[in-house]
Amino acid sequence: MAKExxxxxxxxxxxxxxxxxxxxxxxLNTVSKMFCGCANNFGSEPNTNVCPxxxxxxxxxxxxxxxxxxxxxxxxLALDCQIASNGRFARKNYFYPDLAKNFQTxxxxxxxxxxGEISIELETGEVFMVPIERAHMEEDAGKLTHVGGATGRIxxxxxxxxxxxxxxxPLVEIVxxxxxxxxxxxxxLAATYVRAIRDxxxxxxxxxxxxxxxxxxxxxxxxxREKGAEKLGTRTETKNVNSLKSIENxxxxxxxxxxxxxxxxxxxxxxxxxxxxxxxxxxxxxxxSDADDYRYFPEPDLxxxxxxxxxxxxxxxxLTEKPSIRRKRLQEAWGFADLEFRDVLNSDLLDEIEAxxxxxxxxxxxxxxxxxxxxxxxxxxxxxxxxLPITPEQVASIQKLIDSGDLTDRIARDVVAGVLAGEGExxxxxxxxxxxxxxxxGALIAAIDKALASQPDVMEKIRDGKLQAAGxxxxxxxxxxxxxxxxxxxxxxxxxxxx
Amino acid sequence: MSEITPDLVRHxxxxxxxxxxxxxxEQLAGELGIIVDSVATVTKAVSGDVAATSxxxxxxxVYREDVILPSLSQLQALSSAPDSAEGRFKVNxxxxxx
Numbered sequence: 001m002a003k004e005x006x007x008x009x010x011x012x013x014x015x016x017x018x019x020x021x022x023x024x025x026x027x028l029n030t031v032s033k034m035f036c037g038c039a040n041n042f043g044s045e046p047n048t049n050v051c052p053x054x055x056x057x058x059x060x061x062x063x064x065x066x067x068x069x070x071x072x073x074x075x076x077l078a079l080d081c082q083i084a085s086n087g088r089f090a091r092k093n094y095f096y097p098d099l100a101k102n103f104q105t106x107x108x109x110x111x112x113x114x115x116g117e118i119s120i121e122l123e124t125g126e127v128f129m130v131p132i133e134r135a136h137m138e139e140d141a142g143k144l145t146h147v148g149g150a151t152g153r154i155x156x157x158x159x160x161x162x163x164x165x166x167x168x169x170p171l172v173e174i175v176x177x178x179x180x181x182x183x184x185x186x187x188x189l190a191a192t193y194v195r196a197i198r199d200x201x202x203x204x205x206x207x208x209x210x211x212x213x214x215x216x217x218x219x220x221x222x223x224x225r226e227k228g229a230e231k232l233g234t235r236t237e238t239k240n241v242n243s244l245k246s247i248e249n250x251x252x253x254x255x256x257x258x259x260x261x262x263x264x265x266x267x268x269x270x271x272x273x274x275x276x277x278x279x280x281x282x283x284x285x286x287x288x289s290d291a292d293d294y295r296y297f298p299e300p301d302l303x304x305x306x307x308x309x310x311x312x313x314x315x316x317x318x319l320t321e322k323p324s325i326r327r328k329r330l331q332e333a334w335g336f337a338d339l340e341f342r343d344v345l346n347s348d349l350l351d352e353i354e355a356x357x358x359x360x361x362x363x364x365x366x367x368x369x370x371x372x373x374x375x376x377x378x379x380x381x382x383x384x385x386x387x388l389p390i391t392p393e394q395v396a397s398i399q400k401l402i403d404s405g406d407l408t409d410r411i412a413r414d415v416v417a418g419v420l421a422g423e424g425e426x427x428x429x430x431x432x433x434x435x436x437x438x439x440x441x442g443a444l445i446a447a448i449d450k451a452l453a454s455q456p457d458v459m460e461k462i463r464d465g466k467l468q469a470a471g472x473x474x475x476x477x478x479x480x481x482x483x484x485x486x487x488x489x490x491x492x493x494x495x496x497x498x499x
Numbered sequence: 500m501s502e503i504t505p506d507l508v509r510h511x512x513x514x515x516x517x518x519x520x521x522x523x524x525e526q527l528a529g530e531l532g533i534i535v536d537s538v539a540t541v542t543k544a545v546s547g548d549v550a551a552t553s554x555x556x557x558x559x560x561v562y563r564e565d566v567i568l569p570s571l572s573q574l575q576a577l578s579s580a581p582d583s584a585e586g587r588f589k590v591n592x593x594x595x596x597x
Contacts, residue, residue, distance in 0.1 A: 030565045037568025046586040047576045051568070055576065067565035088553055095514045097590045102515070145587065161587035164576075298553030306559040 012259030035062030056101030076113025111136035334363035359396030
């Protein structure tokens, strides 16, 4: 599809008021599915985590996963929501083969949590209160693969293949109220909000929260209205945007696209759209109206969820520190500059650095290891730095050896390489690779004399005050010592020798 | 009177991928019509202040623990499917969303 015409972002913001609304789906990391005992497991062989219930076979009956309800309540509480004293499940009826039952078990007018809010801080320090309308429980759908046709997409496909492993995986859908007043910050606010939700569910350990796996996905609603207008404009909903960058891009694109149409006197069609990150635009999906009739009705096979006050309070006690508060606390405690800290957040390394610091490393050294050498190695191996086979404790123990003068930075990198190569704990790598710093000054002096013998003019230069001439000798000595000498000490020894 | 026409029954049957004969369409239109009319009659009898019932027995909070129970094998899961390929259910192309 061809790219549509856009108004420049600045002009669009100048002329129109942007209103956004966000729906975030969070896949819970329960062991089993929402309504049956099949494993909730990513990456299994197709249709091996399925049973009569999640396949919708006649005569099967759903049963609610207690842990999923508990996690949903916890999410509600973390978003300062009220928890419903009576929540019910409902059937959302639709004909689409991603669910075999012809309906999705969801919640309609009685969600488990409602009326919350979350404060979102943008990079500029500006804070927005995002009002939460509701958070409700439902089940995920199966995965469709479209076969045939040129692009492997649904249009032109000859048939589709369905894997129901994901059907019935517990989801919590968090819906905001319309968000006004974000002006030109609307795209950033949308992405920052989704990131905040992701951080919360991750820190609470109720979801694996991997956006690239679809554990957290966002539907972004965008509408524009003339400045000062009372009535909301027609909105579009871009479905299943699954990276923070895409969320920002999709909102920005919709603002520019809608502004162009409205300015030309056109009308926005209420529809679902799809974001194509590779091509940088959205495209129209099916037309949608508020009259979309899913014929919701209360699920007769499930009884209401009526959490007791005691249960809710018990769950409240398990809530972890809010990520935004934790971030502030850690940045202060560690004394990181804003830029340094942003780097840590952007690479998602807060947990690793915190654990390394608790294991005894200084905050700055922990930060340098994780955002520097380890990030570089992970990048080379094309894995996430968090997935490298090295623990924060191991990093801290290597750093301690640098601090005590037993390792140089360079040797320490060899130790890290050994740990990553599966050669054991740092101490074992040092032992087996013979990676001790050479502290035997006799050996160092011998190496220095040997180097000086081949570069006789160096001493003269040093005595003339050209101290940088020592560099060539240090290099030769380090080479002789296979890098396992303390360069600063070697320099001292050379200068002493020149006296 | 209900608005369940033979055409509506045919549409419903095609959505549900159920093959129906002309004779069945006529019969179902009549039967579904009676059901819809009956529900409409009940609706008239209920005033707005009566809460909806989703379950005939007043129960709440029936849960299962979060443990894994045996699933079907892939072969079992696909055994009653009309068609399958690559360990997956094979369905007609859906020209709905992109």
